[in-house]
Amino acid sequence: MIKRISTLFLLFTLLITLGLGCNGSSEAERLANTPVTLTIWRVFDDDSTFTGLMTRYRALHPNVSFSYRELRYDEYQDELLQAFAEGTGPDIFSLHNTWIGQYKNLLLPMPETVTIPYSEERGSIKKEIVYTLVEDPTMSTRELETKFIDVVAGDVIRNYQATTRSAIEEKIYGLPLSVDTLVLFYNKDLLNAAGIAEPAITWNEFQDQVAKLTLIDRNNNILQAGAALGTSENVERSFDILSLLMMQNGTEMTGSRGTATFGTVTGDISPGMQAVTFYTDFANPLKQVYTWNDEQTNSFDAFVSGQAAYFFGYSYHLPLIEAVAEKLNYSTAPIPQIEGGQTVNYANYWVEGVAKATDHEDWAWDFILYATDEKNVTSYLSMAKRPTALRSLVNNQLDDEDLTVFASQLLTAKSWYQGNDAGVTEEAFAELIDNTISGKVELSRAIKDAQNKVNQTY
Template identity: 55%
Template sequence: MTFSKRSIAGALLTALVLTGQGCGGPSAAEVAATKPVTLTVWRVFDTANTMRDIMDAYTKVHTNVSFKYVQLRPEEYRDELLRAFAEGKGPDIFSVHNDGMGEFKSLMAPLPATLKIPYTTVTGSVKKEKVTVIREDPTITPREVRRDFLDVVAGDVVLPFQATQNAPTEEKVYGLPLFVDTMALYVNRDLLNAAGIAEPPVTWDEFQAAVMKLTKVGPNNEIIQSGAALGTGANVERAFDILSVLMMQNGTQMTDSRGNPTFGSYETPAHTNPGQDAVRFYTDFANPTKEVYGWNAQQPNSFDAFVAGKTAFFFGYAYHLPRIRARAPKMNVEVSPMPQIKDSRAVNMANYWIETVSKASKNQNFAWDFVQFAASAEQVPSYLKAAARPTARRALIQSQVNDEDLAVFVGQLLTAKDWYRGADAATAEAAFEKLIDDVLAGMDVEDAIKSAQNRVIQTL
């Protein structure tokens, strides 16, 4: 059972049964059910094969629907998407990263309360007869999103909506995810073995101790072997995410109730700024005066260093695992949960894409119906298996907890968070990179973090 395929008794608000018998031609429902509809879908990373089973299942129910699936490279996706919409050639369905909802909201059609979709069924046991109906089914509500999906999802996809300038603000669903990934710690087991470290670190205290045992520095502070690819900005993949999760684990209030950034000015009742402490902790790994020093701006990209065996620890997502195996097939690699602060509540970092519908689409009903169909608990498992992704749905977590490759990432889903709600994620990430660089260059942490906060405010 899917959102839009609920039982007629419970979910069918309106059914116009129009068989066309006794009429001079086909009924309106028959015309709607046979009119060809092509849904253009734009996505990143995943090939069409990952969605093949879902698309085939949908076209079996709606034989008039076909798909044009376009996979774009991540580095070109944003510009191509904006160009296509500007030229009136945008897709019906497109993916938006969880930090990009603010930027692309104006291009999205919010999910309506109901969808009118034609269906054709065969009735009769002796005399078979096709009956075509237009069903008006209720769609998933914001309350159901909060109930059925991970906590982090509702904050990203349930957004305020005003029909007109003077209309009251209400909540609308602007998209649905097929998966949610979480950041974890990749470990080069051979390097840990050589250093006499039996188990990957669980806490940040243990992580620091392990880094000090693993790092090898020459007489001129040259790094011979890095304990962890951590501490700088430009050459650490997803440095924004790592620093963000450190801040959140340390109790930093990243934004206020209105979404305004507060990570640089937030103070605890004890008048301390946990965000500043997180920045110091992070940058210490690239500070040659600190015991945990083991990385600097002259090192290669953190992923490249890890697959080359030059660093023992790398922070990444589930999508990094096949890339690591492809680049370093003989590496004794282990995936370990994200380290946490000892005796504190776990906080993990979410990273995922959301499927949404263009407000310029001429097929919004079918497009939204397909998004709901694809994200349903019945259909999405085929995608999760094909794409090797962790689920976004609470009910499917148990089905993945024993997956050897995904178990760690899945185990962190219920504590996954994110925080950015502005309209320019790239500028926000650049602000964090500059924050790191400024501190490493000697700027006072308080001044640097407030400067970064002001830059992020400009993206709202």
């Protein structure tokens, strides 16, 4: 009797297996032939940089098509929130690494597995399409920490609780295609004219060089800026520069409870206040390093027009410089560090996430995993000219003339959790800079006010 049951079970299993290969008879075939359109919203990259990834994914899954939309940065968040409110949001969307807390409730964390149909042609004489439904594991938090550079895990891994009664667990809320780092752009002609053979390596050297490079007339007008920094509104990414200085100086940006602590005074010393003073001194006419003020043009414009010797920027500035100042004799160098201090660089990047409202959860996450995989992401990085987010590709980019400086800083790049409204946090830093320069508010009060404003968003 037992033998007969075993035989029947074996026959049943065989029929089920064969059935998967029969036309029109399997769930795998149905899913493989069901049209799916993944809507993707991103900023800065047009669809040409993404075409290769989408085309190759379609070759594996012909039923999947893509609707790709590039939006302007200044309209992106408004368009995104309106679309989600109206139920017309994308399946996959980019968000800045500092926005994840703000958009967490609109994001679908990565599941443990995705179930995807595959088709394969079999048979030498009689060709037959065989369909299989494969449940693939995605990526654990430990795998993410192994594959991606350190800064990524701290940004994309967040606590998740399915219900109020569920245990809290860590989930991945997105994956980056690349990670940019803040570097020093310098005008080689201006440095040569000042007798400076190499760009500064330390901040002490940087201060000395800025003093040599700055030209001021008798009326105290700045004719040539040694560096474009010290103020808020007319310095691109002034928030990033000040954050970097704070972290390099040992400022604890957030505490154990997750709230902002950059304004905390330890004894008689406040690393955060020291960083603010260092930064704003470049806009203080009473200081030897005075080189910039709020009457100057935008820092990028000053650099490309030859009015500023140093400019702080990212890899995305490279094509912008080539577009408006093709003949500018410039290069890039690593960000200066505090002499004898721990090397700290600043990360700025975008993450690809899946909308909670998507109807194609498995397909969306499968595509993100595919796009960010080492074998596939290289085409995007080459086309977009961006630094990698993967550890395994860092050494390759060290040999890339355009990206070597950016790539050299990836392993020491950091960011910090800026609350649930990164825009408010940036405004708080801008006010901190402005209040310090004007002297209307004592620095100790100004930095506390900024800290309190940030904490209101947590």
